[in-house]
Amino acid sequence: MALFIDILIIVLIGVMITYAIILNSKLKTFRNAQNEMATLVGQLNDAISRAQTSVEALKGTALAEEGRLDALIRKSRPLADELTILTESGENLADRIERGLVPPGGRLNEASDDDDQEDDTVSEADVPEAENEMLAALKKVR
Template sequence: MIPIVLDLIVAGLLAGVIAYCLVLDQRLRALREGQTSLTDFIAKLTEATKRAETTLAGIKMVAEGSGAELQQRTKAARAAADELALLVESGSKLSSRLEGQRPENGAGQALLKALKEAR
């Protein structure tokens, strides 16, 4: 009778080990599936990172080109502003000289009036 009881205990333990092995197998399968998903995710993330780096490099090139163009335009605008300042100064001096020479005839008065209105 003792050998039968021992055999039943061993059989019960074996059944428990088999059940635990089945549970462990399911968990390992889930882990492998998760590992595959993680590998796919990492591959997609790497691809997205490469695209982002390429895009940023393109944006940087465009920004550098725009910056250089903006500097050129700013330089040209400053030169034009300086030239306009000289022209305004020359016009003011000419106007002052014309006012000082005030002709007595009507045509000269009309010219002076037109110059004053042009300011």
């Protein structure tokens, strides 16, 4: 009977040694994976740091460009207003020419009679009207 118990103990010790060898190989694999994971986490951390730096640089660039664009817009608004005034006055002048109130060059046709002197030039009533229209356009812009 002692021999049977000894053989059983030897078999159990053999199984335990085999299990320990298998467990040891699995632990080695796990440690290697853990080292790879630590390397991967370090690389990810570096990438996040670089991305954060890039985002900060992008914010700074965006703020600088915003200031530059605001300055350009401030400069362009008066020019656009002036262009609007010029366009309106040109349209008013074109309308008058079409209506015959202000002929090109400030004179009517050369074929008109000389007794119609008051029709040959721009009437004095039209001049203040034009000035009033220009003032109204300027006030509307401001």
